[in-house]
Amino acid sequence: MAFDLQLKNVGKVYDNGAPAVVDFNLNVEKGEFIGFLGPSGCGKTTTLRMIAGFEDITSGDILIRGRRINDIPPERRPTSMIFQNYALFPHMTVRGNVRYGLDVKGLPKAERDAKVDRILDKLGLFGLANSLTHKLSGGQRQRIALARGLVVEPDILLLDEPLGALDANLRKAIQAELKLLQRNLGITFVFVTHAQSEALTLSDRIVVMNQGRIEQISSPLQLYTRPQTPFVAQFIGRNTIIDGALSKIEADRATLSTRFGAFVGAPNNRPEIGRAAKIVIPSESLDIFPSTRGSREALATEYQGNVLSGVIERADVVGHLVQIGISLSEGGSVTLEAHVDKYQREDLVPSSNVWIAWQPHNATVIAA
Incomplete structure (x- = not known):
């Protein structure tokens, strides 16, 4: 037909x-x-x-x-x-x-x-x-x-x-x-x-x-x-995008070496070992915790190494959404956006030290 x-x-x-x-x-x-x-x-x-x-x-x-x-x-x-x-x-x-x-x-x-x-x-x-x-x-x-x-x-x-x-x-x-x-x-x-x-x-x-x-x-x-290209990752939604080089790839896991450390996500669009790549994390998939919650090592075990540290610069409520801007300890910044039920908490206010983490299956690794 x-x-x-x-x-x-x-x-x-x-x-x-x-x-x-x-x-x-x-x-x-x-x-x-x-x-x-x-x-x-x-x-x-x-x-x-x-x-x-x-x-x-x-x-x-x-x-x-x-x-x-x-x-x-x-x-x-x-x-x-x-x-x-x-x-x-x-x-x-x-x-x-x-x-x-x-x-x-x-x-x-x-x-x-x-x-x-x-x-x-x-x-x-x-x-x-x-x-x-x-x-x-x-x-x-x-x-x-x-x-x-x-x-x-x-x-x-x-x-x-x-x-x-x-x-x-x-x-x-x-x-x-x-x-x-x-x-x-x-x-x-x-x-x-x-x-x-x-x-x-x-x-x-x-x-x-x-x-x-x-x-x-x-x-x-x-x-x-699951964006396939850097343009789509930047154009669709509000994603955190981290540059690096692909160091390891398996059927449903890709490891990216970055200036922040090694991160894991699901491979897409056939990235190649040793080549420049990006890990893309949707804003809604990022979890935030106050630094008092525990050590980075403990979170790294729970999230398979996908942990960043930073300081909250702003937290703005826009209708049913909250937007949080975070300055990363290693340099750079990320902006998170999700429903107020997820991010509007007393321990997530400006000047707070926080951990940012995500599960590997929620992130996508693409060729750069």
Whole structure:
């Protein structure tokens, strides 16, 4: 069975010779929710526009359900695209906007009306059918854009930061609706965002891009807990990253020699003995203890050598989270962030001497 979407060695080079996308490879199963995530200018929107047909590709092939679509114009591709600004027609009613794609296809009027009625009802827009779009709220306009994209029954729905114009609370509410809608419809969604929380919440898999290249393709949990590259380790979450050289590797254990001592974690992305490497520890996986709790040796036994010492410089509560900045005794600093239930204690206040420790299975060792 063919994948819903395939990108094979896809590349895009602008007329001035600057590469926008380099050797992009991706297979998407039917009904998957795929997120493209990365900083501004990394090539994620360009890739989405190439799938939609709004950008020509320089090299490679794009296939939808096994059919090569490189040379097929946008209006003939089995895709719909929703833009960040929704691109609604202000002079049209909600019904007119939603029906527009069906009008272009030339469907019989009765069929058009039936399809529009069904999608308006599904998205809770039926009561607004005769309203002009410019008089509606951001959340309502977002639903109209979704309805217009879905009414033509595309194989793949492409979304270019469609929640970017919404305020924080509405954005979270629409995220939940969007994921539920996608699951109910079973349509493949490809979603571009620069917001980590959005990608981690919505996506079945996330494609992290940097400077036109794919850094990692993983499930949200795998991406968060097992980064494969230094860029992903720095870009996703709040990680403590320590440089060193790989001194030993086993099936599920890698030992890194650092200026702080030897640390142990789970190997990822095939680091090589003797080569520069990094150990990456998610903030939530770090445990803090006052120095009065016991000796470093005792903690090292419990945490298999993964212990640092330092002094708390700040402890700030931000809603349900607490952020702790620690100056390390051997030089440098780390910032920890977790739920207040874990870190907000009377013995963890500024100027306190502390031990920082983590279990090996919670850390990842990657090639530098």
